[in-house]
Amino acid sequence: MNTLPMHAMPDEPVLLIADDHALIRIGLRTQLTHLGHFQVIEAWDQPSLHACVAREPRIDLILLDVMMPGSEDQHWIESFRQRFPEPRVLLITGLPLDQVTRRYRHLPNVLGVIDKSRSSAELRKAVDLALAGEPVWPSAGMVAPAYEKKGHLRAATLTERQREVAMLVASGLSNRDVATSLDLSEGTVKNHIKDIFRALGVTNRTQLALRVKPPDAGG
Structure with missing residues (x-):
């Protein structure tokens, strides 16, 4: 100790x-x-x-x-x-x-x-x-993420809750960790992810991460 x-x-x-x-x-x-x-x-x-x-x-x-x-x-x-x-x-x-x-x-x-x-x-x-x-x-x-301000994830594209889920998923958290963080059920998180993918025109987490990554994040 x-x-x-x-x-x-x-x-x-x-x-x-x-x-x-x-x-x-x-x-x-x-x-x-x-x-x-x-x-x-x-x-x-x-x-x-x-x-x-x-x-x-x-x-x-x-x-x-x-x-x-x-x-x-x-x-x-x-x-x-x-x-x-x-x-x-x-x-x-x-x-x-x-x-x-x-x-x-x-x-x-x-x-x-x-x-x-x-x-x-x-x-x-x-x-x-x-x-x-x-x-x-x-x-x-x-508190507004830089990539929202610069248009990579426009506020008008997703609901506030969907933006929170998208940011956590893009940071590498599992559905369970996202659910725990936001006090949601895993089923609700899965539904949000489906809606996010559809709204942003992506099909997987890697594409989502690239979509919401800040422009100056490197890589």
């Missing part, structure tokens, strides 16, 4: 990075320790997250991945906040920010969300705001 080192300074903010991907945790830890005087501990699934919060009274902010493994409960973040409502939380995700905002903005001490691909400067700004108790929720103009 990751705990604070014996030499931890009492005036340094304590950050808990909770993500099931080791490379993400390493990257965030490296950025944060480089950018400022932080003490960083880590959790990699829901049990280790609960154990860290229960054992460490000094946690100032949790950087919490919204897709942490550990149970089949689609509402695990809500359950986590009911059990541990005090620590401030900044959500980290690769999912559409507007979707995460709508689902979790009402939870106590959940102060915002930041995309995992953001720059070090943007990460530091978000962390500083959250540590100060300031909201880090994106504005309506910020």
